Amino acid sequence: MADRTWPAERLIVAAQRGDAESISALVSGSHPHVRRFARSLCATPEDAEDAAQEALIILYRKIGTLRATGALASWMFRIVRNECLRRARLTVRRPELVEDTRAISAEDEVMRRLEADRVAAAIAALPADQRQVLIMRDVQGLSGRLVAGALGLSVSAMKSRLHRARATVHRTLESTPEGGADG
Template identity: 65%
Template sequence: MGWVSEQLVEAAQGGDRESITALVQGAHPHVRRFADHLCASPQDAEDAAQEALIVLYRKIGSLRATAALASWMFRIVRHECLRRARRVLNGADGGDGADGGAPALAASAEEEVLQRLEAERVAEAIRALPDVQRRVLILRDVLGHPGRTVADGLGLSTAAMKSHLHRARTAVRLRLHHSPGA
């Protein structure tokens, strides 16, 4: 953990506000870089990084081993990125009734299990894609951003974005077709 000293972590765990602030500021670039690789969009990455830093700020005292700080932070980021992706995959309201309506209910427990297994197969196929293809696919097909917006956001030409999207769709289709449960 070269970006932070054990003494700084221990002081932060003890409640020293300056140490906590220094720890949060020092962690941000590392947490953000990790989130950039996991989240679908730069906005989701920044939101996930901020959430992880908020958790760090609030719960640093509960961290048992100072050496576990980095893995703890990265687990928080991974969880937040996955939570955001699931929310998108399950619809804008995440099926939790946040829009004022009732949560969407599966017709049966069996159907719910099958839906979750299928969603996990799709998520695994998307996770297996190379970074640029994964980002293009999520931004274009999952989040529904226009092609030009996706290309600009990722620093690609429209032709390159379309090429990555085609390869990503093909790879996901092949993986789903050849994976167990297909």
């Protein structure tokens, strides 16, 4: 099934050398994989589409900086993950700004951003399997059965990974100082 394989190494090498046709073919061939990554990591379908587009733009602009042709998938996954996390941080802030029309002090805003960054860093530090389950279940709000099915896991295995991910994030947040304040 061609949809499951990444573009061939020769195409990646030609794109790295600046061949316009190869770059175009590389972006087109990577698109289904990048979209699949984004759909599994982002909170909303809209964010997933935007993250996928952003990742493909970066691929188009920076393919020459990719050092190892075999690293294309992990490079694209990292770009998509970072974009999804960035969008999740923005989403977390939006409802507060809409619901609370009172003036927010600069100090409160800085503290919110620091806390959001701490949470995002704790999630990003999780092993990939735990991070994926946590994002799909807790950020995207998908049902446990749907998450388990999408990842090819039993519901109990999905719950176990989710529990480990939540516990690890909790421990990480407990062990790191809030906003750099001395505790």
